[in-house]
Structures are given as structure tokens and as C-alpha cells.
Amino acid sequence: MYDVTVIGAGVVGGLVARSLSKYKLRICILESENDVAMGATKANSAIVHAGFDAKEGSLKAKLNVRGNKMMEAVCNELGVKYIKNGSLVVGFSEEDRAVLNELMQRGITNNVEGLRIVEKDELHEMEPNLSDDIICALYAPTGGIVCPYTLAIAAIGNAMDNGAHLKCNFKVTGIDAAENGYKVSSENEFVTTRYVINCAGVYSDTIAKMVGDNSFDIHPRRGEYMLLDRECGDTVSHTIFRTPSKMGKGILVTPTVHNNLLLGPTSYDITDKENKDTTAVGFDAIINSTNETVKSVPVNKTITSFCGLRSVGSTGDFIINSPVKGFINAAGIESPGLTSSPAIAEYIEDMLKADGLALEVNPDYNPIRKPYYSFQEASPEEKNETIKENPAYGKIVCRCEGITEGEIIEAIRRNPQPRDLDGIKRRTRAQMGRCQGGFCGPYVTEILAKELGVSYESITKFGGESLINVELTKGGQS
């Protein structure tokens, strides 16, 4: 029997599991997909929001500001790239300026530090590529960027290194009361547990209903993105937001921690929680908006586009509560959910403590996780040392991002183990560059098959039926 079972291996579930792994608890993470970080966590803006957006007094506001303060230390411990690049909300008119002033006031109430309005001259010095039509901006120096799926992977890996279990391809279909807790089942397996933490993203309402909590609904809201080549990462250095309007926060332009340029998201309410399609209308909206805010964005340097679903809760705020004994919701975690995730974890830890769960410190707990080795970032001397120790680091597999065979093998051998091509991509960046795996895909497939001890043709892109190859050729032999 587990003490705590976390449903959903996104950034929220990951950080919850990690913060509980400090204690002598048996922890299990259940995830319906073939890998962790497959929900909103892999497709969002990756912004560590400063905290001026959320309504004063809301849980969102409180956890956003707290999460923002915690993020740097958490990323340091987990070896995750985080850059405090600062955010700018740009205004085109005096009406916009009024909104920016309101935002600043709200930010001050929310305890956001360092906010100020920058005027045109200073602004254009800070960001020479901004449109000349922009007259001022709200500057938030505490805004930052982080790689969201790396954070989730690192948090789950660290929790596992500290003893937590992860079960992928475990889609929770039922939760029943059991002695001292719950029986959490999928179609063909089950676990028993004293506590359940519901971090199931867009499906968190479905999970809550399994214990009779019908108090909220979650609906999906589509957000599409275009990601540009690293050549374009220097177009802007801050995260550029538009002044929010009735239509929402609008489309931002931001560098990523890997120095790509990210454009998006769109915002459309949809009904199908499985539909992550991009749309032609969405692309047009992104391109048009970007052209208004930033001069000369080379949209033809797009290397990929994608779509994430926001978990919009019916209450308007994060839903973090315990509707029945031993069951905690972390639902409706839309933006700024990534930013808030460390604070959500802390909040839930406090809830469990208050509920009387004995939190005895695990003496072996190690909060530090070594980052995945990056050959490209190493010094020449260090590279030589590494290659001498393990020649696989001398063999570059992904040419676009300069990723070696050694790095791919390391990623496969570490927690949480990737079992498909996309899993390798998110851990190492192999296949993530400008050729999108065109060259290295066949090699990565080979390395993965060998390491997992499975056949070449059984390798998938992201689990399920997403097979890469369908059969041997006429002359082929395995």
C-alpha cells in the first residue's frame, strides 16, 4: 500500500511527488501516457510569470508570486535551465497605458517586486526590435523563462531517485474506497493508497467525479504555438506580452531557455480534450500579432508548431481542496500553473500535514539532481576527459543540436526512463533542431531499441500505436 498516490505526471504532479519524497512515504505516480510531461506541461509558453495578472486575493495570485520566488532555487536543485529575462507588457495607445497602470497596481497588491512603466526611448533601447508603434510597457524584472517539461522530468526523476514509483500507461478509470484509503484502478491494474492527489490536468474533473466530487468542471482551451530556429533566438531578449484585452492575454514573443524564439499562444475554447490540432486560422493569428509587436520576425524560420490545452476550471481560480478525506484536488491549474507548481506542491504538503499525515524526514533524501550532461556546453578539456572515460560522448548523433550518443544513452538509463522517440527528444534535444529528426531519427531509434532490449520496429514516437516503422522491407532482416 502506498501512502500517497499522485495521478498525473505533469509539472504539478511531479513537483508534488518530489516535495513529498523528502519524507519517509511510499509514493506512487500514475500516468496514462507512455511518458511523463505529456499534457499541458509539454506545450505552454514556458514563462515564469511575475504575478501581476491574477486577481488580487485569489489562490492564483498567491501561488504565482510564491512560485516565482521559489523557482530559481528549485531549478538550481534540479539542474533545470531557468533565466530571469524579465517581461514586458507593451502598449500601443493611451488606453493601453491605462490598462498597464491597472496591471501594475494589481501587481503591487500581489507583492510583485520591481514593477515599473518604461517609456518609449528606454524601451526601444531595451528591445531594439520592438515595433515603432509601441509607446510604453510594463516592465517586470522578476519574469523569467524555464523549460517546463525538463522541470517535470527532473522533478519526477528526483522523486524516483528518492524512492517514488512511476507507473506509465496507467490510465486511472476508477477510484474506490478501501481499507484506510483508496483502491485506484486502471483497466488492468490497481494500486492501493492512503491518499490520492489529483493532478490530472484537463481530466482532473473526471478524476474528482470518481470520488463523488461534482463541484467543478474543466474545459479545454486551445493554445497554438510556432517555434523558430535558434538563429532567431536573439530577436528579443525579454518576454514580450501584449496589453491584455477582453480577448485575453494575447500572443507573446519570447526567447526560450534554448534560445529558440517562441510565438503564441492562440486562445480558442473547444470541447474535445484529445484534440491538439493546430489550425490555419491559428497560424495566421500568430503571424499577424507577431508582426504588430516585433519588427522582422523571420516566420519562415519556423521549425515546428504545436498546440497545448489549458485546463480552464469552472470556478475561475485554481481548485486545490480536499472534497473527501484522503483525496486532494489540484485542478483547474491553467496559467500561471507552471510558475505556481513549486508553491502548489508546498501548499499540498501543508494540507497533508494539517490532515495528520505523519511527515517523518527521509534521512537519505537528496534534493539535488545532476542535470543531463551537455556535451555542447562543456569546455574542450572537459569534453576530452568525458570522451576518454566513455567514447560514446565523442559520437555526435543529432547534428543540429550537437547531441552525442553518450547523452542519449545516459538519458535512457536515468529516471524517469524514456521509452519512445519523443521522450528522448525532451530529455536530450536530439531530434529537436532544425531538421526535426530527419537525420538522427533512424539512429536514435537504433540506440533506444538496443538499450531497451526491444526490436527496432517496436519503437514508437510517443507510445500507443505511434509506430515509426510498420514492417521489414522485402530484403530487410532484423
Added chain:
Amino acid sequence: MKDLVIIGGGPAGMSAAIAAYENGVKDILILERDENLGGILQQCIHNGFGLHKFGEELTGPEYAWRYEKKVRELGIEFKLNTMVLDVSEDKVVTATNTQDGIFQIEAKAIILAMGCRERSKGALNIAGSRPAGIYSAGTAQKFVNMKGYLPGKNIVILGSGDIGLIMARRMTLEGAKVHAVCELMPYSGGLARNIEQCLNDFDIPLKLSHTIIQIHGKDRVDGVTIAKVDERRKPIAGSEEYIPCDTILFSVGLVPENELSRTANVSLSPITNGAIVDQDRQTSIEGIFSCGNVLHVHDLVDYVSEEAEIAGKAAVEYIKGTKDDSVLIPVKTDGKIRYTVPQRITKKKDVAVYFRVSNIYKNVMIKVSDGDKTLLSKKKIKVAPGEMECITLKKEIFENAKELYFSLEEM
């Protein structure tokens, strides 16, 4: 210290090495990141290579082997599994492999022969889902020809570049069904010979002025929606058609791999995406040469080999201090002619100028002029972007020119 370092052991790199050796520079090192010499030809197991150069039809590997054999016979040094990471303006090459770790070599001259890669699907912004079953044609070629796996059975191909055409036939021969090859433009960018032999002979429809507007499928592709496009290449409402398939292959162009040229500060042309060179294929940096598909995308490997010989010979002249750079004549184009290689001429010697046009034109006059003076004109019945053209200029006609302006007039 080496006299000559060549980056890339494809047909261009090997041919340049052989030419340099035969012209007297023997201290040569070829660096190749793959485990074999031969470059992209290793996976091109169809025939049709070498007709121009050797007068016979060879497969890609056979063609490559002719050069590899020569490289081995001459004892030209090469390192495989060796990735070049950096080339500096003062000709220091940094590379890595499993035996030597990271190492640096200083060279008197460098030839860049890194080839090209395929443009990825990402650049196209096609709406829909992102399932498995989407590959570039070259990746599919590698799966089928090198790994022995079939990536799918019901195929739609976007783009009618040569690799796409070749793969349409290859997949068909392997028992897959190719439902259509869609081409955005009103003409194919592939060789006429490939359209005949790879599509028509197998009754595979080529849909010109068509594109994929949506990809369907959750885990694996289960279909595409295609549509006809107007003159502005925008989809025409009402022309949509759904084609069930499990695989989409993209053959939407090749991009020269010039990351290293950039580290060396070599000036690049925004049109060819390759270096700007003189008739000897010397780049803007003295002693650094560029040839093959890294310079501009060629239709046939035969031309790659020829170009590389030029670069190999010239590198020898540079090393020996005999390279003649007595004039400077820029070569310009009118846009209908998209680009030329070389883009400048620095010696008074007969020169072959290669060029591509930007559209299909019929009955045209290609003119080479210097100001108001027409130096040469040549009639052509048909020119197309997919077929590289060449005009040889005798030194007498351009010796005293200020510039050479290539233009195309429709008659």
C-alpha cells in the same frame, strides 16, 4: 598542420581530394562524420548516377565507390566518425571523434564539402495533429535502404523534388501504395526523367498546384486533406479532398548545411544559402573553398564531382601561391535568372557559369551583358527551376568587362 583539410567525405569531398592530390598536394586529410565515405549517395541505391561523367548508369553506392577506391589507392588520409564542430577564419579546424576526443588541426587551405540536408516539415506550418508517420523523403530512404524497414504502406508525398519522386517508386516497389504526389507549384522541381520513370511508369498521380492543408490521426497518421491552390499558392475553398493514408513523406527542398561556413565567417548568398564564390570556388575567406551541395544544390552528382575538381585544383594553386586573382568581375542576375555560381570572376580564363531560373519559361533568350554591351546570347526552348543550366564564357569575351549581367528574355 596539414596542407589541405577537407570537411565532408561525400562525392564532393572525395573528388576534391583526388584532384588536389593529382595536382601535387599530398598532405590531405578528409574529415567525415559518418561511418563510411560516400555521403548521401550511400542511401541512393537506385541507378542513374554517372551517365554524364562515366557514360554509364551506376547506382549511388557504385558511383561513390569509384571515388572511394581512388582515395584509398592514392593513400589519401581520412578520418571517419569524426564530426567537425568549428572552422575558424584563420583555418583552424576543431573536430571530435571517439578515439581522438576533441582535436584541432591547422590547415593551409580548407575545402568545405558538407553537403545539404532536407528542409523539414516544420517550416510549412501545416495544420492538424502531429502523429507518427511523418518523415522527410530522405529519412524514409534511410529507413528502407539502409535499415531495412518500411515506414508505412499507404503514402502521400508532398513535394515533387527528386528524392520524393525516387521514394515514390521505391515505396511502390516495396509493396506500399503511393496515393499521390502533391506539388504546390504549377510545375515539378524534379528532373523530367524522374517524373517519367518514378511516377508515370507506376501510374502515381502528380497533383500540381496542390498542397496538404491538414494532417489527421492521433497516434499514427490516418489521412490528409489536400486542396488545390491559386496563383498566390493559397488553398482554394471547395477544392478539398481527403485521402486516407498512414504515412506522409515530405520532399520540399534541400538546404545547404552551412553552419561551419558561418563559424568561419564565410559570406553566404541568401538565394543559394551557400557561400559566395569565385570561379575557383574560393569563398570570401582566402584559402577556404566550397563545393558540392553545400555550395548550391545540384541536380546530379556528376556536376558535384566536376565542381569539386575545380575546388581541389584551386586549393593546390592557393597552397603553392600560384592562384591568379588578377581581375574582379562581379556576376549579376535579373531575378528571372535566380542565381549563378560563381558570383564573381577573378581570373582571365574560360569559365563555365552555372545558373538556375526562377520559373518555367519557354522560348527564351539568355543574355550575358556588360552595361549596354551584349557579350553573348543563347536561345533555349525551355528552362525550368529543376534543371541547372550552364554557359561557358570564353575569356576573350569578358576579359575587359566591368560586370557580367545574366538576364532572360521571353521571345
